[in-house]
Amino acid sequence: MQGQTFRLELRPRIPSNIRRLEEMAANLAYSWDREVRGVFWRLDRELWRDCGNNPKLFLRRVDQARLEQAAADRDFLEDYHSALSSFDSHLAAGHRPEIDKYLDADRDLVAYFCAEFGLHESFPIYSGGLGILAGDHCKAVADLGVPFVGVGLLYRQGYFTQQIDGQGNQQAIAHAVDFADLPISLCQNADGSELRVMVEIADRVVQLRVWVARISLSALYLLDSDVAENSAADRMITYQLYGGDGDTRIQQEIVLGIGGVRALRALGRQPSATPALASGPTVWHMNEGHAAFMILERIREQVPAGLDFDSALELVAASHVFTTHTPVPAGHDVFDHGKLRWYLGSLLPQLGVPEARVLQLGALEPSAEHFNMTTFALRGSRFHNGVSKIHGGVASRMEQALWPQVAPEDNPIGYVTNGVHMHTFIARAWTQLFHDSFREWRSKLLDVDHWRCIDHIPYDAFVAVRHKLKHDLLLDVAERLRRQLRRNGVPEAIINHATQYIANPDSRSLVLGFARRFATYKRATLVLADEARLARLLNNPDHPAILIFAGKAHPKDLPGQALIKKLYETSMKPEFIGRLIMIEGYDMLLARNLVQGCDVWLNNPEYPMEASGTSGEKAGINGVVNVSVLDGWWDEGYVGGDLSQINGFAIKPVDPRYWGQLADDATARAHRDQEECRQLLDILEHQVAPLYYGPRKYGYAPEWVQISKNAMKTLIPRFNSARQVMDYVRQYYGPAARQTARFTATGGSLAKDLAAWKRRVHTQWPGVSLQTAAPHPEALYHGETLPLRIHARLNGLTPADVVVECVVGREDAQGVFQPQKTETLTSTGTVGEAHLYALDLEPLPGLQSYRLRMRPHHDALSHPFEMGCVVWV
Secondary structure, eight states, X not given: OOOOOOOXXXXXXXXXXXXXXXXXXXXGGGGTOHHHXXXXXXXXXXXXXXXXXXXXXXXXXXXXXHHHHHHTOHHHHHHHHHHHHHHHHHHHOOXXXXXXXXXXXXXXXXXXXXXXXOSOTTSOBOOSHHHHHHHHHHHHHHHHTOOEEEXXXXXXXXXXXXXXXXXXXXXXXXXXXOGGGSSOEEOBOTTSSBOEEEEEETTEEEEEEEEEEEETTEEEEEEEOOOTTSOHHHHTTTTBTTOSOHHHHHHHHHIIIIIHHHXXXXXXXXXXXXXXXXXXXXXXXXXXXXXXXXXXXXXXHHGGGTXXXXXXXXXXXXXXXXXXOOOSGXXXXXXXXXXXXXXXXXXXXXXXXXXXXXXXTTOSSTTOOEEEHHHHHHHTOSEEEESSHHHHHHHHHHTGGGSTTSOGGGSSEEEOOOOBOHHHHXXXXXXXXXXXXXXXXXXXXXXXXXXXXXXXXXXXXXXXXXXXXXXXXXXXXXXXHHHHHHHTTOOHHHHHHHTTTTXXXXXXXXXXXXXXXXXXXXXXXXXXXXXXXXXXXXXXXXXXXXXXXXXXXXXXXXXXXXXXXXXXXXXXSTTTTTTEXXXXXXXXXXXXXXXXXXXXXXXXXXXXXXXXXXXXXXXXXXXXXXXXXXXXXXXXHOOOSSTTTOOEEEEOOOOXXXXXXXXXHHHHHHHHHHHHHHHHHHHIIIIXXXXXXXXXXXXXXXXXXXXXXXXXXXXXXXXXXHHHHHHHIIIIIXXXXXXXXXXXXXXXXXXXXXXXXXXXXXXXXXXXXXXXXXXXXXXXXXXXXXXXXXXXXXXXXXXXXXXXXXXEEEEOTXXXXXXXXXXXXXXXXXXXXXXXXXXXEOOOSSSOEEEEEEEEOOTTOSSTTTTOOOEEO
């Protein structure tokens, strides 16, 4: 019998001359500042790795002797002060001048709500793309100096750690996080006590602590229900990211949306609050629908001030930005009405309207018995966007029922294509080369012309970086794969066989990578549709290749887990072992190594299901060549042409409806997969491999290096998160802040006027009509104008309530009307019960088409089509 084992952590005392190590460890600027991370790494490389690259945990466990030695080491102190200088420059940066055109740093504040934030592997409160995107957004606003706070939840269990067993089954290993290990601190009241906020959930009051994580000068506030005063069940609300069932999910979203608003109000009342936080955010950004209950809370705040529900909705919606991230139905939360009534039972009576009015906001159809959070977020905001050009169009079509008379291309859903945080994901080897070659690069992230300098990097220097990154990747993958296979009891002989091609980190083999969330629509196994051809391609003695897969499936996504199992089983077949690898433990660290070290990045989603995708952006900025379906961001990023211009390779998506005319849906999808697999293998076999190896068959041929350079110079300035944030500032944050100022300046009267006007228009609109007053000529001569005369029956509305427009354009080869300009007609009087509108139109040259429409108009509308009402001649 053995005795009990006790644990003890002996913590060092930081020498005074390097004490600011603690300050750097407590600010997430370390997540992208390599100089800061490098100081910790230099103290003890092995401990740094064992601590998961976590500086706060590292400082608790580093040997006192090492610290004292470092504090007396001139070389270390030089690195320490250099890192400190870099760290202080983040804190002193302030806001960039281009922000001032759109936001007032003293008055405006953007509050950004998201269910997950992926800032660094040491801070595991993220699961995948949504969280990484949110983390990159936070970093970029910190770089640009946008007045900003983030709001999220603090989970004891972030997303799971993944293992793959000997049969290829994914094992989800949950790890509870000790908050003492995280770069966070508790928010306090002025008297030093914990700041708490209360949220009513069902028949009880839940207390929430508020923590803050510093991201350079920005703050990320995180809510935590794990406090002693709560019941055991309520303490579990924020315990696990995306854990539990629908009851857990709605409670988490109440905490995020309602609790988040109350937390910001409580923080704004503190003496230390900035003027902008004290007066309250002027822009509220819901990054996905998880935070949409903020709409109800902000309405509830307005009702006691004398606003009715509809007026309060107009007031708050004018400051709301909503971003939708996926066309996949599972990505849109839907709650039945009974669940909503139960969990919001205390809040609903405070809104001043019958429950049915509130439930209507989340219903796509009047008779719907479910509350759709995406629908609710769209109705409760006035600024909406998808995350790529294609996705903006897909989202507009998906949600067109909210604006029933408006063509999808005209409705209020726009787009901002996602970007990636350059300083986080570009390899250190590249930044060192940039620093030596063109030092001003950090201030030129948005300058397309500047990045032509990539062409001036000498061939040998460029290839040296690419080779080093591949070397580091193969070392890492080989170590991970050995550890994975040994744990599963695989014989050493098989392990040696499985690692034979990656065991030599100086290999010149072409390395292909595929790493992302294993959702079925991403089609990780598409390349296996022709296994025999894939085996020949990977084992080609002249052009050998290694194909590395990594990624997690949601614990409840059995089809996604089946893809992992299929890939693992394939990787152990004699014709694939060592050439195809399925590696476990996908996280931010492995992801960075893969997007930096592979030669080719594969992406083959089902079109148009890839809302944006950012892994290919991360790869491209590192000179990795994309081979991808033209979906999401790649449809905008791909440049074709000759070898001097192309920046990657495109798989043209095939619409399964083509085969659907001849076969059932399953057969049509199978035909599509076979065709797109054929394209993928054709590209790899006949273009990628020959170009990479070149006539010498040695790899990194000059033609290939040019494609790699083209990728970097075209993608860096267009797909980094600084560009993304500036798009939000120009298109959404600035306009929303102006609307907020306009509505609040009137003390609520403008919101009341707009709500009453909308009710009147909605009542009268079914009776309005538009028709031509006289036939229009079908041909004109140069110099003549087209006389347009229109009769509008307004059914009790006035000319001030509407706008009549002529949309002029041309029909494309498919007969689809493509608008080119819009002209407004003028009200010139009445003819009987009709109002006469007139315009002498200057036509376009040649054959053209035009359409005539009428829509409601009010100066306070945030978007011309936000009411969804249009009539056409």
